[in-house]
Amino acid sequence: xxxxxxxxxxxxxxxxxxxxxxxxxxxxxxxxxxxxxxxxxxxxxxxxxxxxxxxxxxxxxxxxxxxxxxxxxxxxxxxxxxxxxxxxxxxxxxxxxxxxxxxxxxxxxxxxxxxxxxxxxxxxxxxxxxxxxxxxxxxxxxxxxxxxxxxxxxxxxxxxxxxxxxxxxxxxxxxxxxxxxxxxxxxxxxxxxxxxxxxxxxxxxxxxxxxxxxxxxxxxxxxxxxxxxxxxxxxxxxxxxxxxxxxxxxxxxxxxxxxxxxxxxxxxxxxxxxxxxxxxxxxxxxxxxxxxxxxxxxxxxxxxxxxxxxxxxxxxxxxxxxxxxxxxxxxxxxxxxxxxxxxxxxxxxxxxxxxxxxxxxxxxxxxxxxxxxxxxxxxxxxxxxxxxxxxxxxxxxxxxxxxxxxxxxxxxxxxxxxxxxxxxxxxxxxxxxxxxxxxxxxxxxxxxxxxxxxxxxxxxxxxxxxxxxxxxxxxxxxxxxxxxxxxxxxxxxxxxxxxxxxxxxxxxxxxxxxxxxxxxxxxxxxxxxxxxxxxxxxxxxxxxxxxxxxxxxxxxxxxxxxxxxxxxxxxxx
Numbered sequence: 001x002x003x004x005x006x007x008x009x010x011x012x013x014x015x016x017x018x019x020x021x022x023x024x025x026x027x028x029x030x031x032x033x034x035x036x037x038x039x040x041x042x043x044x045x046x047x048x049x050x051x052x053x054x055x056x057x058x059x060x061x062x063x064x065x066x067x068x069x070x071x072x073x074x075x076x077x078x079x080x081x082x083x084x085x086x087x088x089x090x091x092x093x094x095x096x097x098x099x100x101x102x103x104x105x106x107x108x109x110x111x112x113x114x115x116x117x118x119x120x121x122x123x124x125x126x127x128x129x130x131x132x133x134x135x136x137x138x139x140x141x142x143x144x145x146x147x148x149x150x151x152x153x154x155x156x157x158x159x160x161x162x163x164x165x166x167x168x169x170x171x172x173x174x175x176x177x178x179x180x181x182x183x184x185x186x187x188x189x190x191x192x193x194x195x196x197x198x199x200x201x202x203x204x205x206x207x208x209x210x211x212x213x214x215x216x217x218x219x220x221x222x223x224x225x226x227x228x229x230x231x232x233x234x235x236x237x238x239x240x241x242x243x244x245x246x247x248x249x250x251x252x253x254x255x256x257x258x259x260x261x262x263x264x265x266x267x268x269x270x271x272x273x274x275x276x277x278x279x280x281x282x283x284x285x286x287x288x289x290x291x292x293x294x295x296x297x298x299x300x301x302x303x304x305x306x307x308x309x310x311x312x313x314x315x316x317x318x319x320x321x322x323x324x325x326x327x328x329x330x331x332x333x334x335x336x337x338x339x340x341x342x343x344x345x346x347x348x349x350x351x352x353x354x355x356x357x358x359x360x361x362x363x364x365x366x367x368x369x370x371x372x373x374x375x376x377x378x379x380x381x382x383x384x385x386x387x388x389x390x391x392x393x394x395x396x397x398x399x400x401x402x403x404x405x406x407x408x409x410x411x412x413x414x415x416x417x418x419x420x421x422x423x424x425x426x427x428x429x430x431x432x433x434x435x436x437x438x439x440x441x442x443x444x445x446x447x448x449x450x451x452x453x454x455x456x457x458x459x460x461x462x463x464x465x466x467x468x469x470x471x472x473x474x475x476x477x478x479x480x481x482x483x484x485x486x487x488x489x490x491x492x493x494x495x496x497x498x499x500x501x502x503x504x505x506x507x508x509x510x511x512x513x514x515x516x517x518x519x520x521x522x523x524x525x526x527x528x529x530x531x532x533x534x535x536x537x538x539x540x541x542x543x544x545x546x547x548x549x550x551x552x553x554x555x556x557x558x559x560x561x562x563x564x565x566x567x568x569x570x571x572x573x
Contacts, residue, residue: 013210016233019240022201025229026172026246029199032226033170036199039225041163042105044194048098050221052091056556059087062214063548066182069210070322071358071387080544084536085321086182086211088548089487091555093187096489096514097194100160109159110515117152121469122521124148124155128490129525134558138566141531142480144491146515147522160516162197171248173198174241176262178253178288179207180324180361186215187489188251189228191511198249199227203241206234207361238262242281249284251509255409256289259504274502285501286509288494290326290409291442293317293482296432296467297343298425299335300460301453309530310449311346314415315354316537317447317481318391322357323413324364327445327482330410333432336419344395344417348379351391354539356382356413359389364412368392371410375403376417389413399435407441425454426463437472443496444506445482446473451529468524472496474506480527481537489514491523534573543572 017025066082067074100110116127129144130136150158162168173192177185185202192200204212209232222228231237242250242262252259264270265280273280295314302310317329332347334340359365368389372378376397380390395417397403405416420435422428429448436446448467454460468476474495475485485491492513495506497520510520534541541547550569554562 014204014212014232016237017231022231022237022240022244023246025231026201026244028226029172029201029229030170030246032199033172035225036193036197036227037168037170040105041101045098045101045105047221047225048094048101048194051219052094052098052556054218054220055087055091055094056552058214058218059083059091059552062087062182062211065210065214066208069208070360077541077544080541080546080548081320081536082182083545083548083552084487088551088555089183090186091552092487093183093190093489093512093514095555097190100514100516101194104160104163108164109156112155112159112515117155119152120147122147123150123519124152126155126515126517128515129488131490134560134563137560138554138558138563141528142484142526144485144488144523144525146492146517146520147524148517149519149521158518161518162195163516168197171198172201172246173249173251174201174203174244174247175251176238176242176253177202177204177208179205180321180326182208182211184253185211186219188253188511189219191513192249192251193222193227195513195516196249201229201231201241201247203231203233203238206232242283247283249286250281251511252285252287252289252507254289255411256504256506259287259289259507263501263504277502279501287504287507288326288444288511289504289507290411291444291473291495291506292330292406292409292440293327293442293445293447294331294333294432294436294440295329295447295449296333296429296436297340297449298428298432298454298464299337299339299423300425300451302451303530305530306451307343307346310343311350312538313449313481313535314347315350316535316539317483318351318413318415319354319357319539320481320483320537322359322361324361324411325483326409326411327486329415329447329481331405331436331440332415332417333435334417334419335423335428336421337423340419344393347415348381348393350539351393351415352381354382354391356384356388356390358387359412361411364389367410368412368414371404371408371412372414375405391415393417399439406439409442425460429463429467433467433470437470442506443473443499444494445475445477445485446471447477447480447482449479449529473522474510475523475525478524478526479529480525480531480535482525483537484527484535485523485525486512488512488525491525492517492520493523494520497521533567533570536573538573541573543569547573
């Protein structure tokens with residue numbers, strides 16, 4: 001830190017943290033772990049109130065840094081995307097955690113009204129949105145549930161157990177931060193500290209380590225207490241941190257290949273270790289490792305407005321953040337009918353009109369070139385040059401065959417398309433569910449887009465609900481992108497349970513989860529298909545910067561006046 005309290009470093013960004021300094025920071029976190037265990041919930045809530053104000057004041061600088069790195073012009077509406085995906089999402093998470101801590105201080109548990117809990121075949125379904133009256137106004141028509149493997153009568157014992165454990169352990173955890181979305185590293189760190197009860201060493205990804213010095217200012221109250229520390233550098237720094245004896249738990253964000261190298265080592269040692277079940281890294285490990293996100297569009301009676309929303313929604317799921325999201329739409333599943341072909345052409349038309357984005361994430365062009373050629377029918381849309389990749393749509397894939405596009409997440413600007421022969425909505429939904437579960441890699445998130453006509457008919461509505469139930473994914477979204485679910489702090493975020501270190505799929509464990517729920521099986525988000533106002537991920541949103549700023553103001557201190565301003569800002573989109 002310099003005399004002004006600004007983190008040290010040069011204009012090129014933070015320098016790699018040397019081993020001796022990593023040792024010092026981990027030792028400080030070990031001391032902080034004792035303080036964390038002894039600090040009452042109300043004091044934690046007070047500290048988060050300070051963090052909220054700092055985050056609000058630095059939001060503009062965080063957003064500007066992200067835009068500069070991702071090639072977004074200062075006056076572009078896409079600056080609103082960076083504000084929403086960074087400061088707004090982080091501020092929401094901090095606010096919701098602060099609220100839960102205040103409720104623990106007052107009542108012993110985060111508050112969940114009895115009316116928000118219902119019986120479910122798994123055990124319980126807990127409505128996490130909306131809960132408050134302002135939620136019901138702000139999120140009109142949008143709802144979210146967490147499905148738990150515990151009956152309603154036992155729900156009190158499946159929440160915030162760390163706060164009621166008389167033998168709390170003093171533990172230091174490591175978060176290997178994601179490089180794509182600005183909110184992921186800080187929210188993962190907050191989950192470690194305030195839900196799991198560990199002090200946290202956050203290693204920033206080299207891709208977005210430019211945010212680290214600003215985050216050090218935002219989270220200075222936690223750094224000062226010894227609850228959070230930052231380190232910077234490449235794989236050598238990551239390896240040093242993961243193997244450090246002072247680190248007891250590791251959370252990995254990235255790819256399955258990265259996870260396996262960290263946990264099992266390089267080949268041929270990796271395969272041999274897996275066979276012997278002898279991981280190289282013998283620590284508690286959680287992870288979030290991406291997905292080939294399926295988007296299922298069943299046949300049915302769609303209004304023209306609903307069809308327009310399907311096209312804009314799917315295109316937005318591809319284009320958001322230049323498609324460098326672990327939940328970008330990657331596999332569009334359609335019926336092999338005139339309806340399905342029409343939907344595809346509408347999506348292509350929207351993408352064609354959507355400017356391409358800077359391919360800022362390392363290795364994007366190599367991944368693109370390796371996957372787009374030699375399979376299916378390729379259409380490349382929009383500008384392509386040294387810095388920009390086109391939007392690629394690969395269609396005519398054989399659902400019964402085998403292709404790398406079913407097994408490798410294309411972390412770049414690609415959308416694959418499969419058409420299924422079933423033309424009846426009930427049969428199609430069953431077939432699409434089987435295809436997603438059995439053929440596609442990953443278990444993180446899935447999307448179903450269904451018109452009102454299918455949801456008001458009892459037989460087809462039952463088929464939609466059956467698909468939501470049977471899709472083997474940690475989060476299933478009806479009529480909304482998974483990014484909406486990701487932004488709901490109270491909704492647990494993670495891959496479907498059942499993975500192991502040797503077969504990790506999309507990861508192990510949950511994050512976000514500001515209500516501190518346990519024994520989680522799935523999160524489900526629902527929204528109207530023809531949503532109003534315009535959803536934030538739609539391409540060509542006309543008021544995204546104004547909306548994002550109004551959302552930031554609202555999250556700092558929600559009230560009816562700020563809600564009205566937020567609604568007004570959203571309407572022109």
